[in-house]
Amino acid sequence: MKVSPNYNLRQAILDSGIQIDSSCGGVGTCGRCLAKVNEGKVKTKKTGLISPGKKEKGYVLSCLSKVQSDLIIEIPRQRKARAKIVDGVFAEIKSKKYSDINRSEISSVQIKPWIKKEAITVEKPSLSYGTSDLYRLKKSVREKLGIENCIVPIHLTRKLPRVLREKNWEITVTADKENATLIDIQPGKTGSKCYGLALDIGTTSLVIYLVDLGNGKIISTESEYNPQIKFGEDIINRIIYAGKKGGLEKLREIVVDSINNMIWKLLFNSRIDADNIVSLMVAGNSTMMHLFYGVSPRYIREEPYVTVANKFPGSTASEVNIKHIKNAYVYSIQGVASYLGGDITSGILATDMFKKEELTLFMDLGTNGELVVGNSEWMMGASCSAGPAFEGGGVKCGIRAVDGAIEKVSIDQRTYKCQVEVIGGGKPAGICGSGLIDVIGEMYLKGVIDRKGKFNQEIGNKYLKCEDKICHYVLVNGRDSANRRDIYISEVDIDNLIRAKAAIYAGIKTLLEEVDLNVDDLEKIYIAGGLGRHLYVKNAIVIGMLPDVEVKKYFFLGNTSVTGAYLSLLSEDKYKQSSDIADHITYIELSVNMKFMDRYVAGLFLPYTDMKDFPSVEESLYSPDKKIKSRFK
Structure with a gap:
């Protein structure tokens, strides 16, 4: 080239x-x-x-x-990560581990989508009743569907006379009730069968469901990695790239191309007529939504950190370059603020925490670290930007949670050799977020590192290697790895992870202090996102990332963003609730909050500067094993 x-x-x-x-x-x-x-x-x-x-x-x-x-x-060979296809609406909560979302309640949601497809008969004109075709169509729509003064786009008006007369004034209309707009008109009674798509645009991945709007059944699913990753793993780097010449258009183009590819696969595999897909419901964080709609996200990262819009207006699929489904209307879940988007609103909707009296903490432990605390009376939210460390980014041997990723680690107290569990069961190629949390927790408890995350070089650990004053701990020898290279964690990696966990815990503590509460007041803690799928809570507590409360209070929910989009697709009541939720959340900007800064600095130790915040960790360190105890004096 x-x-x-x-x-x-x-x-x-x-x-x-x-x-x-x-x-x-x-x-x-x-x-x-x-x-x-x-x-x-x-x-x-x-x-x-x-x-x-x-x-x-x-x-x-x-x-x-x-x-x-x-x-x-x-270019050195790079391991191509394979995204796992989501199997059905509650793939992540089929086990008891994910059972706290009330499946029976969700399955009993009244199916009442915004989009209606109905057969109607339009009154014939006559010499004594010579009103226009358009007037009589609107009259019939009002009487049958209850839509006052519906909008009929010009492309439908052009074909209206032919459609009305082709089947003797019997037609089938597809109408968008929210926007009082007709989406399509067809001659005759073509049936009321229609389908919709629920889409989650994540910073890391894209997930889409094809849904039967008549019965709520998930027909098929697809998922892919968000191709924008190559321009930056976190939203800040993507906002920066979007500000470059042609950057915004490029970011929009590649994500829309991926979405179109997934839609084509859904149609091909299901053999469903594309004309019968009538709606697309989209959830995503604020930056992802701006990029999807081709709107500059520049001011999200510039003080005072505002969005162009928290809820984008409905549009046709063609207006946002979505192919294959020309009759579909596109909606999005309303966000709250610059760093608390529609994906979190969607998650709150899926959990129903906004209806319950229990004090609940909702966390999405992805790149952006979004938090919401509250109940049916009030909710407060923030974003503590943990960065990509817990998704394998910024760590030398880090990879995402795919086949070949180390997800669990234990360390032998006598030999300091690591035992690892690998996603997919094959040879390890790297270590993902849950594995990183495990290894830091294990190293701390076993005396391999101190409270600052520095290696203890006096314990005779043969797996500890030091070169040019930089030390790293070999987790898997190269002969046992998929790429024939050592898999290790360095002090630089540990420092990145300590900063990330400090941001999360500081965010939780600051939010609670804003309303004169503490972690002991929490009755439930929901963890959404991919990290929760493999997370060992006890080690997350050991390193000071999660509050030191009873483990039974923690519940893992998987991808709640797409779940909320699915519910909103099926029910206009749920969609209205999502907007009510967004309006109800008070947003706290942590980047200018001095309490957050103080808590963050205090979190740059394992588990925290004040050990009183982590009594169970303190107790485990001062165990009867005097050798372990002495290493932490």
Whole structure:
């Protein structure tokens, strides 16, 4: 391919269509976008993220390199993560572990979607009743569907005379009740069968359900990774990229292309006529929704941190470049604020916590770390931006929770050898968020690291390696890994994870203190998102990420964003409730909250500066085993 002199090497690789890992969005901090220069010259900035050995072999960070001549480059083989397809609406809660969402209540939701498809008979004109076709159509729609002064778009008006007369004034109308708009008109009685799509646009993944709007049945599902990841794993890096020339259009184009691809697969696998798909309900965080609609998210990251809109107006599928389903109308779940979006509103809807008296904490432990605390009387929310560490980002051997990821870790107290459990059961290729939490908790309890996350070099641990004053702990030897390289965790990785867990706990503590409550007042804690699927709560408490309360108070809910979108798709009452929920949540901006800053700094220790916040951890450290106790003096 041709590029101009001084063109960014990473961008050239992306332009060619080749995927390259760059979780930091190309700002030179993750060290993952390695490229080997076999021929030619590049101008590259100095970085400490490449080992001396690799530098000698010609490796550079592509994001920090500019093309200076004709090049032949080699990109190291990168493991392609496979997204797992969600199997049905409550795939994650089929086990008792996820049973706290009331499935019977959800299954009994009154099915009353916004979109109606009805056969009607329009009154014939006559010499004594010579009103227009359009007037008589609107009159029939009002009488049959209860929609006053419905809007009939011009493309439907153009075909109205033919459609009315083709089957002797009997027609089938598809109407959007919320916007009082006709979506389609067809001659004759074509039946009332119609379908909808529920879509979650996550920072990391996309999940979509094909739903029978007559009975609520999930016909088929698809999921993919959000292709925007290659431009940054977190929303801040994507907002920055969106501000570049052509960046917003590119981010929108690639996510819409993926959505169109998933819709095509749903249609192909189900053999359902695309004309019968009448609605698409979308949930996502505020940044994802801005990018989906092609609206600049710039001011989400600039003080005073505001969105262009918390709820976007309904539109036709074609208006947002959604293909295959030309008759569908697109809705979105209302968000709360810049960093508390419709995905959280959707999750609150799915849990019904807004109807219950119990004091409940809802957490989505993804990249953005959203929190909502409250009950039927009040709700307060915030985002504590934990970063991508708990999804494998910013960690040298970190990967997402896919086949090959280490999800659980235990350490032998005598030998310090790690025993690992791997998603899918094969050889490990890296470690995901739950595994990282496990290994830090285990290292702390077994005396491998101290409260600051620094390695104890006096215990004779043969799995601890130090080079150039940087130490790392080998979890899996290269001969036993999928890529033949050691899988390890370094002090730099531990520091990143401690900062991430500190942000989450500080957010929880600050929210509760705003209403003069503490963690002991919590009656239930809901954990949404992929991390909860593999999380071992006790180790999350040990490291000071989650409150030290009874484990039985914790419930894991999986993807509540798509669940809430599904409910809103089926029921206009649920959709209205979602907007009521968003309006009811008081948002706290933690980035300018001094209490949050103080709690965050206090959280930069394991588990926390004041051990009184974590009595069970303190008790486990001061066990009868004096050797363990002495390491923590």
